[in-house]
Amino acid sequence: ETGVTQTPRHLVMGMTNKKSLKCEQHLGHNAMYWYKQSAKKPLELMFVYNFKEQTENNSVPSRFSPECPNSSHLFLHLHTLQPEDSALYLCASSQSSDATEAFFGQGTRLTVV
């Protein structure tokens, strides 16, 4: 059973909708990540938060807006998405003070119509 939980597991939204993805970790980690994985493509790192502070934004379009209210929760707010944004969105966490492995949530399968 994963210590990283993502909701919803599946999401279908129109291009004019606003929705949010939620990630929660119960592992006591201080770093959280958003990844995007499109069909038959490798993982793409989107955002990194370390101790609630954003430390990396990999040139992600502004229609994706992350929020990290505390070390246990991470959100990805979505608005005016495009069909090409349809993908599996994965949240991960790791202990930032030492170099350790990342643990992934089950992902949210997003379809933009």
Next chain:
Amino acid sequence: QKEVEQNSGPLSVPEGAIASLNCTYSDRVSQSFFWYRQYSGKSPELIMSIYSNGDKEDGRFTAQLNKASQYVSLLIRDSQPSDSATYLCAVIVWANRDDKIIFGKGTRLHILP
């Protein structure tokens, strides 16, 4: 530029044989290395971590690390059809006063029944 490189495959291995997956990395000071397994449409699952030169065995899996040559490999003995998946190599690198996890693009492994 920090990079983790893997052959994308597919790598086809007969059932019962040894599957050998390789990964090279460019950051000489990397200290932590991981192998993840990802089934199609699912999130990555950590299967091995290795921090010291040499071999580390866990069941049918053996991770091998050679820091001098900057490569890490994963051997799967007695390959089973259920081992068919994409295997991601991940390396902790130090960048911008912080450490982060860099994933390779993954190697698709196909076990032939």
